[in-house]
Amino acid sequence: MKLAIMGAGAVGASVAELASTYGHEVTAIADSNSAAIDPTGLDTDAVLTSKRTSGAVGDDDPDAVLAGTYDVLVEATPTTLGDANPGYNHTVEALERDRHVVLANKGPIAERYDEIRTSERDSDGRVLFDATVGGAIPVLTTIGDLGRSNVTAVRGVLNGTANFILSRMAAESLDYEHVLAEAQDLGVAEADPTFDVDGTDAALKCVILANVLFDGGYALSDASVTGIREIPGTALQLAAEDGRTIRLIGEVIDDEICVEPRLVPETGTLAVSGTQNIVQLHTEHAGRLNISGRGAGGHETATAVLGDINRLS
Amino acid sequence: MSERMVPRAHTVRLELDDEPGKLLNALDPIAEHGGNLLSIFHERGNRTPRGQIPVEVDVEATPERFDRIVSTLRETGVNVVQAGAERYSEELTVLLVGRLIETDLSDTLTQFEHCSSASVADVSLTVADETDEVSSARIRLAAHAGETDRALAAIHEVAAEKDLTVISPLTRGDSG
Numbered sequence: 001m002k003l004a005i006m007g008a009g010a011v012g013a014s015v016a017e018l019a020s021t022y023g024h025e026v027t028a029i030a031d032s033n034s035a036a037i038d039p040t041g042l043d044t045d046a047v048l049t050s051k052r053t054s055g056a057v058g059d060d061d062p063d064a065v066l067a068g069t070y071d072v073l074v075e076a077t078p079t080t081l082g083d084a085n086p087g088y089n090h091t092v093e094a095l096e097r098d099r100h101v102v103l104a105n106k107g108p109i110a111e112r113y114d115e116i117r118t119s120e121r122d123s124d125g126r127v128l129f130d131a132t133v134g135g136a137i138p139v140l141t142t143i144g145d146l147g148r149s150n151v152t153a154v155r156g157v158l159n160g161t162a163n164f165i166l167s168r169m170a171a172e173s174l175d176y177e178h179v180l181a182e183a184q185d186l187g188v189a190e191a192d193p194t195f196d197v198d199g200t201d202a203a204l205k206c207v208i209l210a211n212v213l214f215d216g217g218y219a220l221s222d223a224s225v226t227g228i229r230e231i232p233g234t235a236l237q238l239a240a241e242d243g244r245t246i247r248l249i250g251e252v253i254d255d256e257i258c259v260e261p262r263l264v265p266e267t268g269t270l271a272v273s274g275t276q277n278i279v280q281l282h283t284e285h286a287g288r289l290n291i292s293g294r295g296a297g298g299h300e301t302a303t304a305v306l307g308d309i310n311r312l313s
Numbered sequence: 314m315s316e317r318m319v320p321r322a323h324t325v326r327l328e329l330d331d332e333p334g335k336l337l338n339a340l341d342p343i344a345e346h347g348g349n350l351l352s353i354f355h356e357r358g359n360r361t362p363r364g365q366i367p368v369e370v371d372v373e374a375t376p377e378r379f380d381r382i383v384s385t386l387r388e389t390g391v392n393v394v395q396a397g398a399e400r401y402s403e404e405l406t407v408l409l410v411g412r413l414i415e416t417d418l419s420d421t422l423t424q425f426e427h428c429s430s431a432s433v434a435d436v437s438l439t440v441a442d443e444t445d446e447v448s449s450a451r452i453r454l455a456a457h458a459g460e461t462d463r464a465l466a467a468i469h470e471v472a473a474e475k476d477l478t479v480i481s482p483l484t485r486g487d488s489g
């Protein structure tokens with residue numbers, strides 16, 4: 001398959017880097033002000049080196065990418081709320097050209113699911129987005145395999161940064177601010193960690209799950225969201241004295257979407273530590289399935305993106 | 314003979330105000346409904362978080378009569394914490410975070426019981442240093458079987474009014 005990649009950050013660059021090992025070719029890649037385009041296939045090493053050294057991927061016009069030669073558009077621009085642009089416009093434009101779209105960007109799928117599905121119906125292209133929930137963990141693919149009507153509820157730890165902070169606070173009896181600074185030093189938390197610690201990122205993933213389970217109709221405004229900022233170290237200590245701990249849990253149950261810190265058994269399935277994610281699928285006929293693993297990271301997310309691309313081949 | 318007709322021993326933990334006559338009044342419904350009082354353990358000196366005195370009572374009665382005894386006790390305003398068999402009580406632990414002392418913790422607990430029909434069984438409190446005025450409490454509650462969701466919703470409502478945060482356990486579905 002020929003890939004056009006929108007976004008040359010951690011995810012876009014990793015997709016470019018790994019594409020050839022999956023047997024695919026990159027014909028275009030764009031960042032916020034530059035592009036590299038070659039219908040016969042780019043030298044991805046050279047493009048990524050250029051991005052690292054000069055900040056630009058190439059000299060081509062970013063606006064020409066969507067009109068170019070490709071089978072699949074990989075959408076890896078920043079997740080935005082509300083109109084979910086530029087990701088939404090990129091997605092719809094590629095569909096209008098009858099191309100497939102694989103998204104890592106959560107915005108369009110969380111905020112404008114129904115519109116995307118409508119565009120998809122009018123197109124020969126398909127839209128896949130396994131990378132948007134749980135990074136490398138094949139959550140949406142598993143739901144697809146089970147059949148969404150057989151999944152009665154989903155619950156999980158869907159943000160590695162928040163989980164890292166809570167695990168460290170519990171293990172070291174440290175306060176939120178202290179652990180956040182440490183997480184930032186380690187590169188686990190971003191300079192602006194708002195999306196992660198306020199629960200927005202986990203909520204977007206839950207909204208995507210709800211859209212998949214109930215065939216659309218949900219946006220971030222339908223989720224009830226509480227983050228972890230207000231949790232004092234003493235709360236984790238009191239929980240630990242009783243064999244419990246606190247995790248930021250996202251739930252889609254009875255068509256309600258909720259993300260909030262919850263008390264869970266310290267040795268329970270949901271009490272994953274560090275940046276791990278876990279998703280529990282409650283099924284109609286097969287009890288509970290637990291899938292865990294790395295929920296973020298360039299290569300991890302690219303692995304999910306490339307899995308989707310293989311499904312389109 | 315149906316199982317409902319076989320007398321069994323049940324343990325009930327009552328929480329009574331420290332006033333003369335309270336214990337005797339509380340015991341009335343037991344005889345009234347055909348229960349047989351086996352023993353009373355009065356934990357004098359021991360206080361519940363709301364300043365009540367816990368009393369443990371062993372009663373022999375058929376499950377059916379025992380049900381009636383418990384509901385009569387509750388109707389007369391007695392706090393029944395553990396009504397013997399499991400089906401009367403589901404344990405529930407929540408954390409409460411915020412300005413717990415300034416917002417009158419004992420009033421908060423009383424409101425929890427009043428609005429949720431769950432009883433507060435145990436409270437552990439950590440008061441943070443002055444620089445950071447947020448304190449935390451771990452509260453163990455006994456709720457009626459099948460009513461934990463309702464109890465939690467009520468607790469959230471009471472807490473929200475005082476701007477306190479409740480960290481609740483997983484209830485619906487499974488808790489693993």
Ligand SMILES: NC(=O)c1ccc[n+]([C@@H]2O[C@H](COP(=O)([O-])OP(=O)(O)OC[C@H]3O[C@@H](n4cnc5c(N)ncnc54)[C@H](OP(=O)(O)O)[C@@H]3O)[C@@H](O)[C@H]2O)c1
Nearest residue numbers: 007008009010011031032076077078079086104105296297
């Ligand atoms: N990182 C993860 O672990 C992970 C996991 C799951 C999903 N995601 C999602 O995947 C997406 C990409 O994540 P990331 O970590 O790679 O983000 P990132 O490192 O911030 O990279 C974003 C890239 O998008 C480019 N960009 C911004 N506006 C653009 C535009 N209008 N046209 C084309 N490119 C544009 C940026 O260009 P410049 O380089 O010029 O700034 C940058 O290269 C996000 O939506 C994120 O939520 C990420």
